[in-house]
Amino acid sequence: MTAVVTLGSAARLDHVRRQQRMLGAEPVRRVLVWLDADPPPASVPEFAGAELVHVPPGEHGLRLAAGRNQGARTADAGLLVFLDADCLPGPGLLARYRAAADAHPGALLCGPVTYLPKGVRPVDATALPALTAPHAARPAPPDGEHVVAGPDDYRLFWSLSFAVTAPTWDTLGGFDEAYQGYGGEDTDLARTAAAAGVPLVWVGGAHAYHQYHPTSSPPWQHLDDILRNGRLFAERWGSWPMQGWLDAFAEAGAIEPTPAGWQRRPRPPAA
Structure with a gap:
């Protein structure tokens, strides 16, 4: 049995409603x-x-x-597909993940992700293929092809769309629940997979479509989360994740490196 696990919130209610409507037409x-x-x-x-x-x-x-961990326990399925609330499943996503799981049962499976532009709100899955434009930062193999990632590609793992068999999920141990708020938990899972010898496989045709919502770069609203979760990651793996955002925060004068890692810069005293 296949189960799709989604994280939802009121802030993404319209997105998750659109997603659940499409998933409701699937035998899953x-x-x-x-x-x-x-x-x-x-x-x-x-x-x-x-x-x-x-x-x-x-x-x-x-x-x-x-x-995500509680969703996996509740699903209790042979194949777990994880989709964030703002991601729509392409017409072939579930079938391609199932085929990839059959071919690579011990792997962490990732499909391509297309970021939809503002104002594009598909109501039917049949409209999605014409919108396909996979994000250039990650491999997007041809439909039905599987590519085993190299050692340096684990940093490209995104938790917004991925799949694992139940035994592989057990091998990984799920996400580390010490991470709260924004950032780091998916990079940590990828490092765990690499350390455990779990292959990362790019799955051609397992397209997900990320629905538009406003974002900021760097994400200032998540600065404290990124520092806290980044420090947790660094203590475990010896390096800080999300380096591009840390560099941007530092360039703006918000944070500084210290012997203990990145931290907020002290505010100057009031005049």
């Missing part, structure tokens, strides 16, 4: 993990048929790692 088990303090709104028509799970925020914000 749906597990929707709600990350807000309030329980999920069960009355939303598109949520009918999905199993709703509530994982409220922790001390430091939304618990994405814990939410």
Whole structure:
């Protein structure tokens, strides 16, 4: 059995409704993990048929790692497909992930992701193929082809769309729930996979489509999360993740390197 695990919140309600409507047309088990303090709104028509799970925020914000882990436990499926709330499944996504899992049952499977422009809101999966434009930062093999990633490619793992068999999930141990708030938990999982000898496989044709929402670069609203989670990652793996954003924060004068790692720069005293 295949299950799709999605993390949802009120901030992405329109996105997840659109996603769940498309998934509802597929013969697949749906597990929707709600990350807000309030329980999920069960009355939303598109949520009918999905199993709703509530994982409220922790001390430091939304618990994405814990939410995905709880979703996997609830799904209890042979193949786990993880899609973020803002990602739409392409018509072939589930079939391509299933075929890749058959061919590479011990691998971490990742399909291409297209970022949809502002104002594009598909309501039917049949409209998605014409919009396909995979993000250039990662490999996008031809439909049906599988490419085993090299050692340096684990840094390109994105948790917004991926799949694993249940035994591989057990090997990985899931996400580390010490990560709370934004950033780092997916990079940590990729490092865990590399250390455990779990192959990373790019899956051609398993297209996901990221729905537009405003973002900032660097993400100033997540600065404290990035510092906290980055320090946790560095203590474990010996280097800091999200280096591009750290460099941007430093260039803006918000943070500085110290012997203990990156930290906020002290504010000058008031005049």
